[in-house]
Amino acid sequence: xxxxxxxxxxxxxxxxxxxxxxxxxxxxxxxxxxxxxxxxxxxxxxxxxxxxxxxxxxxxxxxxxxxxxxxxxxxxxxxxxxxxxxxxxxxxxxxxxxxxxxxxxxxxxxxxxxxxxxxxxxxxxxxxxxxxxxxxxxxxxxxxxxxxxxxxxxxxxxxxxxxxxxxxxxxxxxxxxxxxxxxxxxxxxxxxxxxxxxxxxxxxxxxxxxxxxxxxxxxxxxxxxxxxxxxxxxxxxxxxxxxxxxxxxxxxxxxxxxxxxxxxxxxxxxxxxxxxxxxxxxxxxxxxxxxxxxxxxxxxxxxxxxxxxxxxxxxxxxxxxxxxxxxxxxxxxxxxxxxxxxxxxxxxxxxxxxxxxxxxxxxxxxxxxxxxxxxxxxxxxxxxxxxxxxxxxxxxxxxxxxxxxxxxxxxxxxxxxxxxxxxxxxxxxxxxxxxxxxxxxxxxxxxxxxxxxxxxxxxxxxxxxxxxxxxxxxxxxxxxxxxxxxxxxxxxxxxxxxxxxxxxxxxxxxxxxxxxxxxxxxxxxxxxxxxxxxxxxxxxxxxxxxxxxxxxxxxxxxxxxxxxxxxxxxxxxx
Amino acid sequence: xxxxxxxxxxxxxxxxxxxxxxxxxxxxxxxxxxxxxxxxxxxxxxxxxxxxxxxxxxxxxxxxxxxxxxxxxxxxxxxxxxxxxxxxxxxxxxxxxxxxxxxxxxxxxxxxxx
Numbered sequence: 001x002x003x004x005x006x007x008x009x010x011x012x013x014x015x016x017x018x019x020x021x022x023x024x025x026x027x028x029x030x031x032x033x034x035x036x037x038x039x040x041x042x043x044x045x046x047x048x049x050x051x052x053x054x055x056x057x058x059x060x061x062x063x064x065x066x067x068x069x070x071x072x073x074x075x076x077x078x079x080x081x082x083x084x085x086x087x088x089x090x091x092x093x094x095x096x097x098x099x100x101x102x103x104x105x106x107x108x109x110x111x112x113x114x115x116x117x118x119x120x121x122x123x124x125x126x127x128x129x130x131x132x133x134x135x136x137x138x139x140x141x142x143x144x145x146x147x148x149x150x151x152x153x154x155x156x157x158x159x160x161x162x163x164x165x166x167x168x169x170x171x172x173x174x175x176x177x178x179x180x181x182x183x184x185x186x187x188x189x190x191x192x193x194x195x196x197x198x199x200x201x202x203x204x205x206x207x208x209x210x211x212x213x214x215x216x217x218x219x220x221x222x223x224x225x226x227x228x229x230x231x232x233x234x235x236x237x238x239x240x241x242x243x244x245x246x247x248x249x250x251x252x253x254x255x256x257x258x259x260x261x262x263x264x265x266x267x268x269x270x271x272x273x274x275x276x277x278x279x280x281x282x283x284x285x286x287x288x289x290x291x292x293x294x295x296x297x298x299x300x301x302x303x304x305x306x307x308x309x310x311x312x313x314x315x316x317x318x319x320x321x322x323x324x325x326x327x328x329x330x331x332x333x334x335x336x337x338x339x340x341x342x343x344x345x346x347x348x349x350x351x352x353x354x355x356x357x358x359x360x361x362x363x364x365x366x367x368x369x370x371x372x373x374x375x376x377x378x379x380x381x382x383x384x385x386x387x388x389x390x391x392x393x394x395x396x397x398x399x400x401x402x403x404x405x406x407x408x409x410x411x412x413x414x415x416x417x418x419x420x421x422x423x424x425x426x427x428x429x430x431x432x433x434x435x436x437x438x439x440x441x442x443x444x445x446x447x448x449x450x451x452x453x454x455x456x457x458x459x460x461x462x463x464x465x466x467x468x469x470x471x472x473x474x475x476x477x478x479x480x481x482x483x484x485x486x487x488x489x490x491x492x493x494x495x496x497x498x499x500x501x502x503x504x505x506x507x508x509x510x511x512x513x514x515x516x517x518x519x520x521x522x523x524x525x526x527x528x529x530x531x532x533x534x535x536x537x538x539x540x541x542x543x544x545x546x547x548x549x550x551x552x553x554x555x556x557x558x559x560x561x562x563x564x565x566x567x568x569x570x571x572x573x574x
Numbered sequence: 575x576x577x578x579x580x581x582x583x584x585x586x587x588x589x590x591x592x593x594x595x596x597x598x599x600x601x602x603x604x605x606x607x608x609x610x611x612x613x614x615x616x617x618x619x620x621x622x623x624x625x626x627x628x629x630x631x632x633x634x635x636x637x638x639x640x641x642x643x644x645x646x647x648x649x650x651x652x653x654x655x656x657x658x659x660x661x662x663x664x665x666x667x668x669x670x671x672x673x674x675x676x677x678x679x680x681x682x683x684x685x686x687x688x
Contacts, residue, residue: 044600048598048624053620054622054624107678108676108677128676128677130658131678203617204576204640204641205638208639212600213618214601244642244643313673320675321675324621324636327660328636328637328647328649329638334670
């Protein structure tokens with residue numbers, strides 16, 4: 001099915017990806033710059049797209065009895081000091097006002113008698129967020145923002161100098177039209193990436209993942225292809241979840257006050273915390289759960305047998321607001337609800353909202369590409385921002401766009417680059433190749449799982465395995481050009497798969513460069529099992545130059561100068 | 575199977591340019607064939623319930639894939655007047671439990687698509 005025709009649109013502010021950050025950016029742009037034309041393009045349908053499609057039962061970054069400085073201290077400790085303090089602090093200052101935005105949108109956020117939000121922890125409050133995404137989307141539409149649903153974007157477009165981002169190339173899944181959208185300012189708010197590692201569940205259950213399985217990281221891949229600097233891909237994120245259905249454990253632990261125990265009913269997390277005299281970091285909670293398995297005292301559970309009927313009902317309601325399908329299992333026998341809920345680690349993902357992989361940005365959320373901003377899960381350097389942090393970044397990006405708008409030149413995209421992008425996006429329709437996207441996706445997941453520290457490898461890897469991963473991924477990257485698509489849906493899947501392979505390649509280069517173990521589980525090198533503050537209190541970044549991934553190292557402190565990087569042969573096989 | 579389609583209830587959203595499930599699914603997994611909704615790849619379903627909540631005929635429900643559960647219960651949700659009403663049904667369609675949760679603050683009704 002060849003494409004029918006092409007369509008060219010112009011706008012002032014283009015937002016790529018209508019998820020958490022993208023919707024908030026569109027709302028704020030509509031409110032504060034009603035004279036500007038704002039456009040959102042979205043791969044799915046903004047009513048239920050991205051990470052919030054299911055709903056959400058808590059705001060995990062709200063400062064209850066805290067301040068932005070304490071928030072920074074917490075994130076810093078949890079992240080073993082490697083993060084962009086400037087970005088995290090700027091987010092911290094806006095977390096609470098962003099929570100108020102949610103209330104204004106109509107999301108029920110319960111309060112106590114003294115008019116305070118119900119806290120689960122010093123940084124987390126309860127929310128009945130089943131409708132969070134439709135509410136955001138309705139607010140976007142009511143601002144008069146143009147929304148193009150079912151329009152996955154795959155290539156950035158540049159102006160005549162080839163330096164300034166001036167738009168994006170996409171296609172309409174329903175009409176199969178090729179689309180270009182030219183804009184004066186482009187904000188990328190797409191998701192991170194799932195589906196890079198082999199899923200924990202087999203067959204029909206393979207997409208019971210923590211992260212939205214439709215997040216292919218296409219925004220990151222677009223940036224990489226265009227030469228944007230990326231940061232911290234080696235810090236993957238894996239979540240501690242309930243087993244099989246992969247529902248949140250925070251709902252159990254923070255929501256009910258119950259704690260994790262091993263097969264012998266020992267509270268292994270509490271015990272560790274007492275031993276170390278401090279709270280565990282997020283990745284340590286995953287690490288010590290895996291340790292129980294290694295010691296033969298697994299599996300691990302959250303024991304909720306001491307909850308009374310009302311408390312158990314609250315737990316069920318919380319899950320219905322965020323991860324409903326676990327209820328089918330919990331209430332399998334409604335007279336005897338399940339009380340020992342098994343927990344495990346999810347497959348790893350690339351993500352900048354919990355982890356910190358993403359575009360390297362400045363304080364105004366500008367990427368290293370002129371004209372391109374990034375916010376939310378694609379913006380790197382600031383972990384643990386969650387939805388309110390994603391909103392905050394969207395607000396900061398839009399503020400800078402509006403402030404500098406009069407200086408921005410009219411966008412001009414040469415026809416040559418439009419034709420090139422069209423060719424790249426549509427080529428799988430004309431391919432006479434012999435492989436399917438499913439085969440390629442599964443090959444990618446197998447390589448990543450076994451050589452680049454998947455969950456079945458306890459997230460561990462080492463240099464020689466990574467070198468093999470690099471070699472196999474490169475081979476796969478070229479062979480994947482033989483993927484064939486017969487219709488729009490397949491074309492999207494083929495392009496998503498190409499993007500995932502590219503992200504896997506960048507991830508492996510980053511993992512090779514960090515010769516230490518900074519964040520156990522998220523980034524474990526068996527050949528360098530300790531942290532090495534002397535060498536690696538620094539950012540590992542990368543940039544694509546002439547089809548090669550070049551790894552860079554940046555100082556932890558502003559102005560984040562480049563540092564020499566040793567032992568990395570950038571030009572070998574990659 | 576993850577999303578179960580009741581083909582007696584499903585009328586393919588006759589008269590609409592797209593079926594409600596087809597319109598809302600974040601994975602673009604639905605299409606229509608012979609006037610009924612079809613899921614192109616059940617193993618790509620995230621169990622997000624977007625289609626279940628959007629279906630005007632209550633024809634859709636979610637069950638766990640056999641690979642992770644032998645139980646054939648299914649969960650269904652309907653949205654009405656700022657509330658979402660959940661029902662867990664057994665394999666015979668009998669209601670096991672019900673939950674009703676407020677999902678919007680203001681009095682304005684939920685949009686039809688939701």
